[in-house]
Amino acid sequence: MAENRDPIANTSLEQYLESRGVSRRDFMKYCTGLAATLALPLGAAEKVAAAIADDKRPAVIWLHFQECTGDSEALLRASRPTVAELILDYLSVDYHETIMAAAGHQAEQARAKTLEEYKGKYIAVVEGGIPTKDGGLYCCIGGRSAVDIATEVCGNAMATIAVGTCSAYGGIQAAYPNPTGAVSVSELLPSIPVVNLPGCPVNTANLTGTVAHLLTFGNLPQLDRYKRPLFAYGKRIHDNCERRAHFDAGQFVETWGDHGHRQGWCLYKMGCKGPATFHNCPQVRWNDGINWPVGAGHPCVGCSEPGFWDSMSPFYGRLPNVPGFGAETTATKIGVGLTVATAAAFAAHGVVKTTQLRMKKD
Amino acid sequence: MRRLAIKVWEFPVRLFHWTNFLAIVVLSLTGAYIHWPFLSTPNSAFPFLMGWARAIHFVAGWVLMVGLVGRLYWAFVGNRYARLSTFFPYLTRKGWKQIWGVLRYYAFLARRMPSHLGHNAIASTAYGFLFLLLGFQVVTGFALLGQADLASTVYRVTGWVFDIATSQWVRLGHYFAMWVIFAFFITHIYAMWMSDLAERDGTAGSMFSGYKYGDLESFADTDPRGR
Numbered sequence: 001m002a003e004n005r006d007p008i009a010n011t012s013l014e015q016y017l018e019s020r021g022v023s024r025r026d027f028m029k030y031c032t033g034l035a036a037t038l039a040l041p042l043g044a045a046e047k048v049a050a051a052i053a054d055d056k057r058p059a060v061i062w063l064h065f066q067e068c069t070g071d072s073e074a075l076l077r078a079s080r081p082t083v084a085e086l087i088l089d090y091l092s093v094d095y096h097e098t099i100m101a102a103a104g105h106q107a108e109q110a111r112a113k114t115l116e117e118y119k120g121k122y123i124a125v126v127e128g129g130i131p132t133k134d135g136g137l138y139c140c141i142g143g144r145s146a147v148d149i150a151t152e153v154c155g156n157a158m159a160t161i162a163v164g165t166c167s168a169y170g171g172i173q174a175a176y177p178n179p180t181g182a183v184s185v186s187e188l189l190p191s192i193p194v195v196n197l198p199g200c201p202v203n204t205a206n207l208t209g210t211v212a213h214l215l216t217f218g219n220l221p222q223l224d225r226y227k228r229p230l231f232a233y234g235k236r237i238h239d240n241c242e243r244r245a246h247f248d249a250g251q252f253v254e255t256w257g258d259h260g261h262r263q264g265w266c267l268y269k270m271g272c273k274g275p276a277t278f279h280n281c282p283q284v285r286w287n288d289g290i291n292w293p294v295g296a297g298h299p300c301v302g303c304s305e306p307g308f309w310d311s312m313s314p315f316y317g318r319l320p321n322v323p324g325f326g327a328e329t330t331a332t333k334i335g336v337g338l339t340v341a342t343a344a345a346f347a348a349h350g351v352v353k354t355t356q357l358r359m360k361k362d
Numbered sequence: 363m364r365r366l367a368i369k370v371w372e373f374p375v376r377l378f379h380w381t382n383f384l385a386i387v388v389l390s391l392t393g394a395y396i397h398w399p400f401l402s403t404p405n406s407a408f409p410f411l412m413g414w415a416r417a418i419h420f421v422a423g424w425v426l427m428v429g430l431v432g433r434l435y436w437a438f439v440g441n442r443y444a445r446l447s448t449f450f451p452y453l454t455r456k457g458w459k460q461i462w463g464v465l466r467y468y469a470f471l472a473r474r475m476p477s478h479l480g481h482n483a484i485a486s487t488a489y490g491f492l493f494l495l496l497g498f499q500v501v502t503g504f505a506l507l508g509q510a511d512l513a514s515t516v517y518r519v520t521g522w523v524f525d526i527a528t529s530q531w532v533r534l535g536h537y538f539a540m541w542v543i544f545a546f547f548i549t550h551i552y553a554m555w556m557s558d559l560a561e562r563d564g565t566a567g568s569m570f571s572g573y574k575y576g577d578l579e580s581f582a583d584t585d586p587r588g589r
Contacts, residue, residue: 224512225524234512250403250411260404269399276529278509302530311530318397319534331534335541342545346552352470353556 013053037209037284038221038231051216058215059114059122061153062096065139065146066173066182067128071164072098074201094122097141108142115156123211124157126150126167126185129174133181150188159193159220160185161210165308168196168228175309186227195220196227200303205284206232226306228278237274237300240282243267261297271316273302367564370443370479371572378433379569382496385426389499390540392419397537420507427500430493443480449490451483461487475561479574485553492546495539502536 011019017027031049040048062072076099095111102110114122128146131138136145154160162168162185173182186194197206210229213221221229238244246252246266253261253270268275277300285292294300302312311320322331371379392415395401403411437446451457460483463476468484475482481489501520508517509529523532558566564575 225521230512236509239510248413249409250399250401252399252402254402260402273530276533305528305530307528307530311528319537320530322534322538331538331541335538335544338541339544339548342548346548349468350552350556353560356470357560 031212034205034209034212037205037280038213039234044216048212048216052212054215058158058211059094059118060096060125061094061111061114061122061157062125063127063149063153064097064141065126065128065130065150065167066180067164067166067171069098069127070201071127072096075204075207105142111153115153119156121158122156123214124154124160125207126154126160126162127164129166129170129182129184130188131173131180131182132188133179138180147188150185154185154189154192154194157192159195159214160189161207162186162194162196162198163202163207165198165200165303168198169226169306169308171200172309193220194227195223195229197232198226198228198304198306198308199279200308203232203279203281203284203286206280224278228304232280232284233278233304235278235280237277237279237281237294238272240280241274241294242282243294264297267294267297267299269318270299271314271318272299273305273312273315274300276312277302277305279304365575367573367575368479369572370441370574371568372436372440372444373572374432374436375440375444376569376572378429378436381425382429382433385422385429386496386543388422389419389426390543392416392422393537393540423500423503423507426496427504430496430500433493448480448486449493451486457483475557477576479576482557488546488549492543495542495546499536499539499543502532502539505532506536 014024014027018024028045028049031052032045035045035048038044038048064072094114095107097107100107100110128139130136130146130150132147136147139146141149165171166173166182167185169184170178170182170187173180174184184196186192186196195210197203197210199206206229209231210221213219213229213231221231224230224233226233238247241247243264243266246260246264247268251260251263251265253265253267255261256270266272272294274294281292281300282294285295299316301315302308305312313320317330319331321327321329322334325334395415396412396419399412399415401411403409434446436444437449442448447453451460460476460478463472464482464484466472467475480486502523504516505520505523506529508514508520511517512521527535554565557563562575564571564573568574
């Protein structure tokens with residue numbers, strides 16, 4: 001979309017930022033923060049800044065499938081534009097259905113043009129799960145199925161960034177019983193380079209971090225076994241939580257609004273999934289770093305883990321319920337039942353046996 | 363009838379039995395606390411309660427692992443009652459006959475237990491499954507521990523677990539296995555008490571002394587040195 005990029009096409013990043021009221025100092029501060037998010041050594045901020053300001057803006061095609069546009073919303077937070085947004089804006093998003101001016105055939109043409117011009121050089125960003133059942137007819141855009149579009153666009157990209165839990169793991173539509181056969185990008189296209197940035201929504205800091213890594217070093221950041229960058233998903237929330245000391249001390253919130261809750265104690269007994277969730281929320285936080293769920297007194301729901309909806313629910317329970325036993329059947333109920341049944345069976349056996357032995361003696 | 367005492371459980375078998383027992387007791391108590399912290403320390407009288415529960419749980423986990431590995435080693439070098447094959451009687455036709463005999467005896471359909479000196483066929487089947495279950499606990503336990511540091515050796519060795527199931531399912535399995543072990547424990551104590559009472563073979567004391575007692579008939583195929 002050449003028209004889209006026009007206002008910034010012939011300006012440098014610095015000029016562009018300055019026109020939006022972001023000083024060089026603000027930009028360097030931002031790059032320092034970004035370098036810290038990426039766990040890079042001191043002094044790397046300048047390299048990151050140089051890489052971002054360099055004029056080799058990668059074309060970006062942003063695809064929407066089965067999703068709520070929450071990840072785009074997270075990026076476009078209306079309150080006030082942040083440096084991150086401006087930079088992503090500058091990094092030429094050529095096709096983004098939500099924010100692009102063009103519509104209909106014009107928009108589809110723009111995508112086709114970018115795909116052709118930058119084949120193997122653009123970055124594909126995918127938001128949303130991809131339904132595969134019944135020929136993929138549950139999500140069609142411009143008469144083409146999501147499977148078809150994703151295969152074409154991601155297959156020809158330099159790299160694909162799956163933003164949000166839906167494109168990273170299938171998300172809510174992939175939850176049991178997954179009626180549309182929704183899959184993640186890497187399940188649909190296992191052989192292409194994919195970075196998963198799960199979360200509901202994705203944290204923009206991690207998206208810009210991944211792009212900055214790509215620009216600075218020319219390769220994708222180091223990933224974990226679920227293809228998540230280690231800089232953002234290398235540590236558990238629980239291990240970096242500001243409430244962790246209360247966990248170790250045995251100080252727990254027992255009910256909403258009790259003394260412990262008001263004191264900011266550990267939310268473990270309220271079903272917090274921090275111990276099972278890898279994400280940098282405690283450090284990076286949300287909404288310009290103002291706060292995050294646990295900071296606001298709500299337990300983590302584990303939104304950035306695979307199988308989020310199936311294995312992280314019930315949100316206010318410690319463990320998932322046992323599959324195949326109906327709702328509300330916890331492992332504890334079944335375990336107690338098993339133990340009591342065993343004890344009862346042997347008590348009955350014992351009565352018969354001792355009677356038998358006594359009769360033998362007589 | 364003349365009754366003989368025979369060495370059945372060698373020292374390492376007894377040693378690992380009791381270290382495993384102690385480890386399981388400690389692991390169950392601390393594990394139950396970690397699952398549901400029923401004690402809390404609102405006034406910081408003991409300000410590191412969960413920290414200690416977890417630390418003890420991890421140490422006991424190491425003890426259990428060493429006990430299992432040690433017992434597995436002894437399953438290859440120990441006497442006939444300790445051998446690996448005794449835990450899988452259902453793999454042979456003869457074993458199935460024994461299982462059937464024990465079942466009939468337990469259901470009051472037979473007057474006598476098929477002759478045996480080590481474990482009876484059903485007991486050894488149960489112990490075989492118990493060892494597998496404890497192995498499952500050790501692997502899932504260390505996998506969950508390893509999550510604290512993705513660069514650790516523990517995670518490198520056990521991280522494959524999370525390719526099979528996500529961590530909450532692993533946790534559910536690790537927790538539920540505790541209840542299965544509880545059910546086993548009840549079964550184990552009852553069976554030990556009953557066979558000691560009904561067969562008068564010294565089962566109850568055998569895991570302390572190593573000796574069991576029987577008449578000549580039950581030793582028919584036994585080398586009195588226990589080999």
